[in-house]
Amino acid sequence: MTWEIGGKTLTSRLLIGSALYPSPEIMCKAIKASGSEVVTVSLRRQNPSENSGGQFWDIIKNTGLHILPNTAGCHSAKEAIAIAQMGREIFATNWVKLEVIGDDYNLQPDPFGTLEAAKELIDQGFEVFPYCTDDLVLCQKLVNVGCTILMPWGAPIGTGQGLLNPFALKTLRARLPHIKLLVDAGMGLPSHACQAMELGFDGVLLNSAIALANKPVAMAGAFAHAVDAGYGAYQSGTMPQREAASPSSPIVGQPFWH
Amino acid sequence: MIALFLNGQPKKVAIGSSLAQAIAVWEYTESNFAVAVNQQFVPRSHYHKTVLNDGDHIDVIAPMQGG
Numbered sequence: 001m002t003w004e005i006g007g008k009t010l011t012s013r014l015l016i017g018s019a020l021y022p023s024p025e026i027m028c029k030a031i032k033a034s035g036s037e038v039v040t041v042s043l044r045r046q047n048p049s050e051n052s053g054g055q056f057w058d059i060i061k062n063t064g065l066h067i068l069p070n071t072a073g074c075h076s077a078k079e080a081i082a083i084a085q086m087g088r089e090i091f092a093t094n095w096v097k098l099e100v101i102g103d104d105y106n107l108q109p110d111p112f113g114t115l116e117a118a119k120e121l122i123d124q125g126f127e128v129f130p131y132c133t134d135d136l137v138l139c140q141k142l143v144n145v146g147c148t149i150l151m152p153w154g155a156p157i158g159t160g161q162g163l164l165n166p167f168a169l170k171t172l173r174a175r176l177p178h179i180k181l182l183v184d185a186g187m188g189l190p191s192h193a194c195q196a197m198e199l200g201f202d203g204v205l206l207n208s209a210i211a212l213a214n215k216p217v218a219m220a221g222a223f224a225h226a227v228d229a230g231y232g233a234y235q236s237g238t239m240p241q242r243e244a245a246s247p248s249s250p251i252v253g254q255p256f257w258h
Numbered sequence: 259m260i261a262l263f264l265n266g267q268p269k270k271v272a273i274g275s276s277l278a279q280a281i282a283v284w285e286y287t288e289s290n291f292a293v294a295v296n297q298q299f300v301p302r303s304h305y306h307k308t309v310l311n312d313g314d315h316i317d318v319i320a321p322m323q324g325g
Contacts, residue, residue, distance in 0.1 A: 017325030042324025085299035086292035207325030
């Protein structure tokens, strides 16, 4: 089943990163195994003597995936806006994964810088995918400046801890029903991605959990299944939780009862 | 000559050099890069009319792995 995000129609609900793989070959195989149709990339300084950027870009181009340039490493709205503009020129896309980091230890997004940059970038015609915390008020303000996509963290980047605050994520889903919500960062297990989808999220963005697995290609496939399972569960409607046990086999007709 | 910075490294170019001239001197031959001067993005179409000044900080960036 297809879905729409940022003006594009996708089948997969798993967005994937391009960093930390043991090799470019494994990266390509893992991306393919994930079924992802969107890959995020960063932008870094390049000296003319090295052409590492060119080699990497050739590999990514050959995947044929939609490119989601990110502003990873930016610490101010000004930096992020400049990087987004540069990404738009290089990749010929108005998509940007907006990251404005506020704390270097947690790599926690700066809510104020993120909001400032999001507003400016939307005014400039970007489709902003903001990496943000799970704070409801921040997310509402991002929506108010025009964001139709939000990417709250599950846990700090690269920790693999899973969804640390399911209540907050559930609240976002309930309060922002028309916004595309993706959990970005912090997942380590396929079950974490499945849980995000079970909460009603529209997708997940992953990198470390796949790239740092012992077998990244196999893990990419596992995440793909988990995302599908979680999405199917949410669409199916889960049974209500109960405190007391309730037998599933009929009581009527039970033999040997007195 | 004027002194400026390319990706944080000191460089010198002729007085009155345009960004296009500097990029050529520095031998950026690929097309997959973008440029900012003093943290302001400069579109490729503006390279010729962007004159560099003493102390400018020029960043040339290209695609890289990211998550």
